[in-house]
Amino acid sequence: MAMATSKRIVLDARGSFCPGPLMELIGGIRQAKLGEIVEVWSSDQGSRKDIPFWVQKAGHELVSVVDEDGYTRFVVRKAR
Amino acid sequence: MKIVILGGGVGGTIVANLLAKRLRAAEADIILVDRTGRHAYQPGYVYVAFGKTKAKTLTRDVRRLLRKRVKLVLGEATRIDPVGRRVHLADGRVLEYDRLVVALGARLVPEELPGFAEAAHHFYTPEAAAKLREALAAFQGGTIVVTVASVPYKCPPAPAEAACQLDYYYTKRGIRDKVDIRFLSPLSRVFPIETLNPLVERVFADDKIRSTIFFNVESIDTKGQTVTSIEGETVPYDLLVMVPPHRGAKVVEDSGLGDRGGWLPTDKHTLRTKAHADIFGLGDCTDLPVSKAGAAAHFQAKVVADALVSDIRGLPATARYDGRVVCYCDAGRNRGISISFDYEHPPKPPRSLGLRAWLGKHFLNRAYWHLVPTGRV
Numbered sequence: 001m002a003m004a005t006s007k008r009i010v011l012d013a014r015g016s017f018c019p020g021p022l023m024e025l026i027g028g029i030r031q032a033k034l035g036e037i038v039e040v041w042s043s044d045q046g047s048r049k050d051i052p053f054w055v056q057k058a059g060h061e062l063v064s065v066v067d068e069d070g071y072t073r074f075v076v077r078k079a080r
Numbered sequence: 081m082k083i084v085i086l087g088g089g090v091g092g093t094i095v096a097n098l099l100a101k102r103l104r105a106a107e108a109d110i111i112l113v114d115r116t117g118r119h120a121y122q123p124g125y126v127y128v129a130f131g132k133t134k135a136k137t138l139t140r141d142v143r144r145l146l147r148k149r150v151k152l153v154l155g156e157a158t159r160i161d162p163v164g165r166r167v168h169l170a171d172g173r174v175l176e177y178d179r180l181v182v183a184l185g186a187r188l189v190p191e192e193l194p195g196f197a198e199a200a201h202h203f204y205t206p207e208a209a210a211k212l213r214e215a216l217a218a219f220q221g222g223t224i225v226v227t228v229a230s231v232p233y234k235c236p237p238a239p240a241e242a243a244c245q246l247d248y249y250y251t252k253r254g255i256r257d258k259v260d261i262r263f264l265s266p267l268s269r270v271f272p273i274e275t276l277n278p279l280v281e282r283v284f285a286d287d288k289i290r291s292t293i294f295f296n297v298e299s300i301d302t303k304g305q306t307v308t309s310i311e312g313e314t315v316p317y318d319l320l321v322m323v324p325p326h327r328g329a330k331v332v333e334d335s336g337l338g339d340r341g342g343w344l345p346t347d348k349h350t351l352r353t354k355a356h357a358d359i360f361g362l363g364d365c366t367d368l369p370v371s372k373a374g375a376a377a378h379f380q381a382k383v384v385a386d387a388l389v390s391d392i393r394g395l396p397a398t399a400r401y402d403g404r405v406v407c408y409c410d411a412g413r414n415r416g417i418s419i420s421f422d423y424e425h426p427p428k429p430p431r432s433l434g435l436r437a438w439l440g441k442h443f444l445n446r447a448y449w450h451l452v453p454t455g456r457v
Contacts, residue, residue, distance in 0.1 A: 009339075009340070011369075012348070012369065013369045014423075015348070015369065015403055015422075015423030015424065016369035016403075016423075017273055017274070017275075017421050017426045017427065019231065019232060019236045019267075019272045019371060020267070020272055020273070020274070021369075022267055022268060023231045023232060023236075023266065023267060023272065024232075026231050026267075027230070027231045027232050027341065030230055030231075030296075030341075031339070031341050032340075044274070044426075046268075046274045049268075050267075050268040053268060054268060054294055057294050057311050058296070058311050059312075080310075
């Protein structure tokens with residue numbers, strides 16, 4: 001579920017098991033322009049490991065990880 | 081009231097038939113618009129590639145699948161005007177609506193990845209599947225790379241299924257020892273669903289399928305026969321099987337209703353589009369965080385039909401989509417797996433792949449036409 005504002009794509013992937021929050025994030029990063037922020041919301045525990053690992057491997061920047069009530073917000077900047 | 085449904089695939093056909101069953105003629109006109117007039121059972125395409133099915137058995141006339149009361153319009157929607165509540169068709173016709181259902185599916189855009197058309201095989205259209213069948217038959221040995229051009233794509237487990245089917249195919253041909261099957265996954269694991277991943281990894285190990293994770297394709301070098309990822313790895317291939325890039329429906333993009341991938345922003349529970357409550361989004365063309373598959377559109381269609389009936393009768397719309405998906409995967413060697421989940425409940429891992437789920441898949445392949453588009457199940 002994407003809400004595109006001027007420089008930020010917010011992806012609500014809460015409750016997503018297949019294809020899952022990481023795939024939503026990768027899709028968002030592909031759509032984003034260099035320097036833009038992609039934020040993905042996940043209620044899947046696996047994301048805590050998956051998302052930072054992928055962001056590092058793909059050379060992007062993990063700006064913040066914010067715990068909310070029942071889900072986590074991962075804020076990523078497209079860096080390459 | 082006029083209800084216009086765009087798309088005669090799984091979702092659109094079920095909505096039209098359920099409405100025709102439940103609404104009296106005086107309550108609503110039900111109009112379904114389809115570009116080709118043919119409805120395809122897309123899960124069958126992979127069987128075309130492996131020589132088990134002929135493409136012509138996988139389509140039916142949309143008209144034959146629809147109840148009589150549904151008016152079928154053959155044409156291509158080229159613009160949606162949400163303010164004037166009109167849909168413009170390519171031939172100049174204009175359809176007015178009170179409620180619109182957009183069920184147009186995903187669009188394959190191979191042109192978005194340079195080299196794809198020249199170098200890559202796939203099984204996402206009947207023509208491509210037939211071409212892949214010839215390439216597989218001619219292949220005498222070397223490396224087959226199985227991967228996806230980008231996410232999202234239809235039927236997340238399909239590439240893993242194809243890799244298992246390749247193992248079975250070349251084992252039967254007696255040249256499996258000459259064929260190296262490499263599976264490149266865009267995710268942190270080989271299978272999209274975490275709870276099922278350990279099982280699929282065991283199957284890959286048994287089938288000697290080599291896997292690489294975090295491989296999101298950046299480019300294809302058609303001369304050097306290599307594929308490179310945005311994560312910086314390069315893998316050589318002799319035969320490349322790659323799911324093509326996907327986007328949302330063209331009319332959604334052209335009407336300014338899509339997000340940057342062309343997907344239609346849709347509420348994940350009510351299935352109404354976020355910008356317009358009188359337009360519903362259904363299936364692969366939406367940005368819903370579930371599998372792009374008939375196995376999801378099937379359940380969404382019932383919610384959309386319920387909501388439309390409530391709207392027309394002036395009742396509060398209480399129908400909610402809970403994220404339900406039920407599907408079968410075929411891993412070759414007469415082994416299958418059945419998967420079901422929703423937004424709140426991840427799929428439960430089965431102990432092993434089994435004959436029962438494999439039979440379930442093959443039963444569905446045949447019974448689909450009688451059970452699914454009609455809205456019976």
